[in-house]
Amino acid sequence: MRVVIARMQHETNTFSPVPTPLAAFGTGNGAGPYYGRDAERAMTGARVAMGAMLDAARARGCAIVTPLAAMAYPSAPVQAAAYTRMCDAICDAVAAGCDAILLDLHGAMVAENSDDGEGDLLERIRALAPDTPLAVALDLHANVSPKMVAHADILVGYKTYPHIDMYETGEHAARLLFDMVDGRSRPVLGYAHARVLAQTLEMNTNRAAMKAALDGARWREQDAGILACSVFGGFPQADTAAAGMSVVVVADARRRGGAALAQRTADWGADFLWSRRAAFIFHQEPLADSIVRARRAAARANGRPVILMDHGDNVMSGGTCDTIDVLGAALDAGFDGIVVGPTCDPQAVAQMAAAGIGAEVSLMLGNRTPMPGIGLDAPRPLALTGRVRMLSDGTYTVRGPIFTGDTMYMGRTAVLDTGRAQIVVTSQPHEPLDLGCFTSVGIDPGAARFLVLKSRMYFRPVFEPLAAAVVPCASAGVTSSDNAIFRFSRVRRPIYPLDPFAARARRP
Numbered sequence: 001m002r003v004v005i006a007r008m009q010h011e012t013n014t015f016s017p018v019p020t021p022l023a024a025f026g027t028g029n030g031a032g033p034y035y036g037r038d039a040e041r042a043m044t045g046a047r048v049a050m051g052a053m054l055d056a057a058r059a060r061g062c063a064i065v066t067p068l069a070a071m072a073y074p075s076a077p078v079q080a081a082a083y084t085r086m087c088d089a090i091c092d093a094v095a096a097g098c099d100a101i102l103l104d105l106h107g108a109m110v111a112e113n114s115d116d117g118e119g120d121l122l123e124r125i126r127a128l129a130p131d132t133p134l135a136v137a138l139d140l141h142a143n144v145s146p147k148m149v150a151h152a153d154i155l156v157g158y159k160t161y162p163h164i165d166m167y168e169t170g171e172h173a174a175r176l177l178f179d180m181v182d183g184r185s186r187p188v189l190g191y192a193h194a195r196v197l198a199q200t201l202e203m204n205t206n207r208a209a210m211k212a213a214l215d216g217a218r219w220r221e222q223d224a225g226i227l228a229c230s231v232f233g234g235f236p237q238a239d240t241a242a243a244g245m246s247v248v249v250v251a252d253a254r255r256r257g258g259a260a261l262a263q264r265t266a267d268w269g270a271d272f273l274w275s276r277r278a279a280f281i282f283h284q285e286p287l288a289d290s291i292v293r294a295r296r297a298a299a300r301a302n303g304r305p306v307i308l309m310d311h312g313d314n315v316m317s318g319g320t321c322d323t324i325d326v327l328g329a330a331l332d333a334g335f336d337g338i339v340v341g342p343t344c345d346p347q348a349v350a351q352m353a354a355a356g357i358g359a360e361v362s363l364m365l366g367n368r369t370p371m372p373g374i375g376l377d378a379p380r381p382l383a384l385t386g387r388v389r390m391l392s393d394g395t396y397t398v399r400g401p402i403f404t405g406d407t408m409y410m411g412r413t414a415v416l417d418t419g420r421a422q423i424v425v426t427s428q429p430h431e432p433l434d435l436g437c438f439t440s441v442g443i444d445p446g447a448a449r450f451l452v453l454k455s456r457m458y459f460r461p462v463f464e465p466l467a468a469a470v471v472p473c474a475s476a477g478v479t480s481s482d483n484a485i486f487r488f489s490r491v492r493r494p495i496y497p498l499d500p501f502a503a504r505a506r507r508p
């Protein structure tokens with residue numbers, strides 16, 4: 001039995017100015033995707049959905065074809081040539097003949113030539129192989145479209161954020177696929193869009209309404225006839241028709257009423273999300289108020305850092321990694337002992353590298369990338385004077401607990417020390433997901449009074465245990481939680497909270 005297994009992942013922020021060429025699909029090293037045997041080698045043993053799919057197919061003794069393994073960090077719509085190249089790789093493998101297909105997709109991919117990256121790919125595959133069993137694992141942040149549902153037999157989403165069940169989700173999708181192949185089930189999908197444009201900061205599955213929703217999904221999976229129940233938080237910085245929360249249920253059509261059960265359960269889930277809609281909206285305070293709170297928190301921090309969480313410029317959601325408002329506000333407030341995580345500014349790095357370690361430099365930092373998607377066309381860098389403390393190639397190995405052992409690439413990196421602030425300046429956007437982004441350039445983040453981190457979730461397992469407090473700080477960036485700065489034109493209306501008083505239209 002021949003199985004095609006592939007991975008194509010990108011969470012597209014349609015407001016982001018950060019480009020997404022084919023080379024971006026190599027997790028930061030500029031090498032582009034893996035193809036063929038390289039894809040299989042790279043994903044073997046990986047704790048992601050494709051890793052589990054490979055394990056499941058091997059356990060059955062299948063012949064495995066791996067046309068593609070591609071993942072890029074969130075950024076602007078994928079360049080047309082890159083999207084076409086990756087889809088062609090998968091479609092060519094399917095066209096060559098196979099008995100089953102397993103895909104590890106994100107679910108919120110937009111390309112320059114596709115508003116529905118996954119939906120269009122699945123439609124192409126279905127045209128080539130109308131009857132071949134097809135299962136897809138999706139990210140919890142998928143903006144699931146009717147087209148995706150129409151062209152897959154099985155869709156299963158992650159149930160955790162931070163995502164710690166990618167492997168288990170791939171395992172689940174593969175198990176359902178092989179049950180289908182063996183005639184033990186006949187999957188049918190139910191789908192309901194909740195009409196809620198939820199914010200990422202309120203999608204932590206360990207807390208509040210999102211926890212309740214996911215607990216409910218797990219509970220429904222115990223029901224007879226239900227093979228999977230997935231709640232999707234969606235990705236809100238996506239101006240696409242499918243953006244927002246949704247529920248997909250896989251039921252067994254061999255049971256009487258299987259299709260109705262799938263749809264009824266999906267509607268039940270979407271009704272729940274709608275009923276708790278206010279809980280999925282993060283209400284951000286003005287930056288000046290956050291600075292006041294940070295000052296108070298520092299007064300009782302007992303030597304531990306207060307984290308200024310710069311969530312408007314979250315790299316892993318398409319942020320430019322170069323907004324500078326939070327540092328500017330902290331300096332204006334007279335703070336000292338500030339340590340600033342990766343701030344991308346290749347020009348400033350080049351200037352510091354030319355000056356050399358120990359040299360005093362005056363430079364302009366950050367706010368260099370125009371953000372026309374949110375109407376910020378004329379950015380204003382911050383003028384700073386300080387000493388070059390360190391220069392490095394920006395490569396480090398992650399100590400964990402997430403991405404443990406992975407090599408990270410920040411590009412050529414320099415540390416600017418202004419006396420009151422030590423700033424890690426990088427040549428590539430990089431989210432502070434490990435202490436290594438500081439320790440690799442000689443900084444102990446635990447010794448800071450204030451720690452500025454451009455992140456909203458990935459910093460938590462590593463930096464929260466060190467900190468006295470985490471204060472969310474709103475910078476003007478493309479991952480802001482302030483819907484008012486985004487001009488949505490394609491999102492299907494009505495949707496909460498853009499249309500706060502509308503009733504939920506039932507069904508997709």
Ligand SMILES: [Zn+2]
Nearest residue numbers: 139140141163
């Ligand atoms: Zn995600």
